[in-house]
Amino acid sequence: MAPNTLAVLARLGTTFERTAAVRDEADLQDVLEDVARAISEVLGYRAVVINVYRYAFDDMLTAAAVGTDESIHQLLGTISPKHSWTPLLDDRFRRREGAYFVPDGEFDWDELGVDTYVPDLEPSDDPNAWLAGDALFVPLRDARHELLGVISVDEPETCLRPTDEELDVLVTIAQHAALAMRIGQDMANDMEHQRMLERVLEVSARLTEASDVDAVLGAVSDGIRDALGFDKVLIGIAEEPSHPLVTRASSGWPPDAPALDHGASLEALEGLFSADFEVAGCYLLPAQVAEDRLGIVDFPYRSGLNGRGPHAWSRHWLMVPLVEGDRRIGVIWVDDPRDRLLPTRARLQALRLFANQAVAAVHTAKQAAQLRHEALHDALTGLPNRRAFRARVVREIEGGDGLAIVLCDMDNLKIVNDTRGHDAGDKALQLLADALSSQLRHSDEAYRIGGDEFGVVLPGTGPVDAEGVMRRLRSAVMYRLSPGGDPIEASFGIAVFEPGDDPERVVARADEALYQAKRRRADSVAESA
Structure with a gap:
């Protein structure tokens, strides 16, 4: 085997190895440039251009080129509509399997409506001479026969049109270039799909938050x-x-x-x-x-x-x-x-x-x-529960604006339960809760502390205003009738925050006032000392 043949095979082998190693877009660009150089070195073309099909724009982008500085500057990065390549890949120009040779004078390049590069060549009398208007193209297609790009060559060093053997080599190189392009695109798609799934899993992990x-x-x-x-x-x-x-x-x-x-x-x-x-x-x-x-x-x-x-x-x-x-x-x-x-x-x-x-x-x-609502609210009345009451009292005291607390106890719940049944008792508690809530300011809030006991927190409220709120509450309760027409009887106790009070102390004073009110049924209200 001739040394030149061995060198050619070695050069092609290097190129084919690189095409099989494509892993991403950067690798693909390097391979395309290497393919262009390999075609130039092995087949002796001074001008080699690789055009890549862009799906997003339905056009061809010149992605790699070999040639003179002038031709590279003129060709690299140029864009042409995909449809402008269709007449060049017509069956009448087909040579061998996969190559298209357009002889000088047999195609009107002006019909394409795009700029074309025509080298300045010396005329020749050889019948096989490469003429300035000659063009040779090899489409890059994948296994599904989808067009990925086109290789264009010009200015052969022999100044002759290609032989069948040379076309076979060019087509083989083009097939490997197409394989590299498809591998690169598939790898990019696989990596994109992997990133998709990774981000989905990341978001899944955040569902705990x-x-x-x-x-x-x-x-x-x-x-x-x-x-x-x-x-x-x-x-x-x-x-x-x-x-x-x-x-x-x-x-x-x-x-x-x-x-x-x-x-x-x-x-x-x-x-x-x-x-x-x-x-x-x-x-x-x-x-x-x-x-x-x-x-x-x-x-x-x-x-x-x-x-x-x-x-x-x-x-x-x-x-x-x-x-x-x-x-x-x-x-x-x-x-x-x-x-x-x-x-x-x-x-x-x-x-x-x-x-x-x-x-x-x-x-x-x-x-x-x-769940948070249920943890802090009473299921029967819908009011916040004891835990929420305690937290609110602590928050208001720590805020430094003071507060008043009104405690309310339904005195006749046992009688209603015994005479009307527990459903009637539950309904009475709901009516009492509605009555309390109906008379509160926007900043105030009623709570069911437990059983027949309710609490009301009045932020930033002094003794006079607290007593006025309590009287409204008592009047509202008096007009509510339990199932069966019985009035709802309730006692109230008030405590106003004083300097040095902690939550337990102010609640205990309100509870003591409520206890005294229950003993003094006549006016039903006692104010803590």
Whole structure:
């Protein structure tokens, strides 16, 4: 075997090894540049250009080039519409399997409507001479025959048109370049999918903190932005389908963006949730369809990261309803994909997973709020319980503004229970609780301390005002009748905070005043000393 042949095989072997080692976009760019150099070195072309198909824009980008400084400067980074390559890859120009040779004079380059590079070559009388208007292309296709790019070569060192053997080598190199491109894209997709799942798991771990639902929704919003590549994310929640959605979390929006306070309700958005546009529980609609369905003539917001062509994002609407049980409680709206592409099914499935996490956060937060409510409230009357009463007294004393406490005891609960039954007794306690709550100021609060005993906390209240509140409470109770028409009988005791009092002392003085009031049934009220 000739030494030159061994050198060629070694050079190609190095290139093929590099194509198989592609792991990300940076590796791919290095390989494309190496492929261009290999073609130039092995086949002797002074000009080699690798054009990469961009799905987001439906065009070709010159990503790698070998040639003179002038030609590289002129070619590298240029963009041409994909459709401009179709006539060049016509069957009439096919040579061998996968190569297309366009002879000088057989194609009107002006018809393409794009700038083309024509080298300045010396004329030759050789019938096989490479002419200035000759062009040689090899499309890069994957196993599914999808177009990934095109290799273009020019200015052969031999000044001759290629032989069949040379075309076979060029096609083989192109096949490996296509393999590298597909590997790079697949690896990038795999890594993206891994990032999606990792962020979903991170958000899942934060569900243990779901008592702060806004923190979890914020993590969901940031996860969608970072892992799924949408620059704008908005999560809106509504108490009822007819109520305006309230933005509870967002990413990528300016604080004063009108979209954060759009005022739309789930009912108003119902037209977007059509099975025709549903994929993996998400709803992806063209802008015109969405705006027609919503009856919007001129929507004030437009996507900023749009592309061109059949694969591109072009002002689309992508929304994911948040469903708890059988009812919608909110929606996630995402926009501006950084790759400017319509999302794949895998990305939409990940978006649905993030939406499920948002629903779980809201549900868990509701459960936590319910548990907190039950821990601090009496189930029968709905009033805060003894624990909440104690905490409020401590808080008001530590606040330094003082307080007054009114304790109330239902004197005839046992009689009602014995004569009317415990259901009637429960109803009487509920009526007493309603009576107490009805006469309080906004800052005051009534509590069921236990059994037939109630307490009222009056922040920043002195003796005179406290007694006035107590009298209103007593009058309100007098007009409430227990089941069966019996009046509700209650006694009251007041204690006003004094310097040096601790919570136990001020409550004990109110309790003593209540005890004295129960003994002096005539006026039912005693004021602590």
